[in-house]
Amino acid sequence: MGSDDGQILTGRNVFLMLVVFFGIMLVANITMAYYAVATFPGLASDNAYAEGVAYDQEIAAARAQQALGWKVEATITRIAPGRSAFSVTQSDAAGNPAEGLEVAAIFEHPSDRARDRRFVLAEVAPGIYRGEFAIDRGEWDLFIEMTQAGERKFRSHSRIEIDDRNSGE
Numbered sequence: 066m067g068s069d070d071g072q073i074l075t076g077r078n079v080f081l082m083l084v085v086f087f088g089i090m091l092v093a094n095i096t097m098a099y100y101a102v103a104t105f106p107g108l109a110s111d112n113a114y115a116e117g118v119a120y121d122q123e124i125a126a127a128r129a130q131q132a133l134g135w136k137v138e139a140t141i142t143r144i145a146p147g148r149s150a151f152s153v154t155q156s157d158a159a160g161n162p163a164e165g166l167e168v169a170a171i172f173e174h175p176s177d178r179a180r181d182r183r184f185v186l187a188e189v190a191p192g193i194y195r196g197e198f199a200i201d202r203g204e205w206d207l208f209i210e211m212t213q214a215g216e217r218k219f220r221s222h223s224r225i226e227i228d229d230r231n232s233g234e
Contacts, residue, residue, distance in 0.1 A: 105176055130219055134158035137219060139170075139209055146229040147201065153186060153194045153209060155219070162192025163213065171208040172200055175224075202227045 140152045151170050156162050167185065174180040180201065186194035204226050211219035 126217060126220070133218065135163070135219055137209065137211070137221065139207075139221075139223075141207075141225065141227070143227060143229060144197070147199055148197065149200050149227065150197045151184070151186065151195065155192045155194070155211065163211075163218070164191070165213050166194075166218070167212045168194040169210045169212075170196065171210065173206040173208065175204055175206060200227060202229055 134157060136156050136158075138154050142150045142152075144150050153168055153170070155166065155168075166188070168188075170184045170186060172182045172184075182198070182200060184196050184198045186196040189195050204224065207223045207225050209219070209221045210217060
């Protein structure tokens with residue numbers, strides 16, 4: 066059995082073709098496995114067991130938060146590439162702000178925990194908290210936490226996207 070140009074397909078040629086094919090596949094798989102492990106550690110939580118045990122406490126905290134009837138609104142404005150201003154307003158069901166709150170904005174990157182950031186906002190008026198900070202563009206999980214005398218009173222979670230299209234530059 067031969068080809069049109071007079072070359073004969075031998076067992077040695079077939080063996081070499083298989084070795085080259087599987088060699089290329091092995092190199093490609095090793096490369097992809099290396100980049101998969103190097104770019105995503107696979108951890109969603111440092112202490113999943115403790116978080117699971119505390120689940121009932123999270124349910125109780127959510128019920129207490131709902132009973133407060135607070136209205137919380139947040140705004141993020143890109144003021145320059147890499148820089149954002151963040152504002153949070155809080156009021157109770159009657160429209161009155163709570164006193165003595167510490168407000169934090171926690172930005173968690175969905176796939177890279179090393180990029181997570183926590184910012185404490187300053188109270189600029191009763192019920193109005195603001196901060197300016199450096200944060201990369203991209204998708205983020207945003208948590209807003211409000212504590213009073215060390216006790217968590219409010220927590221929200223949103224998936225947001227930060228981009229530079231509407232920045233001040």
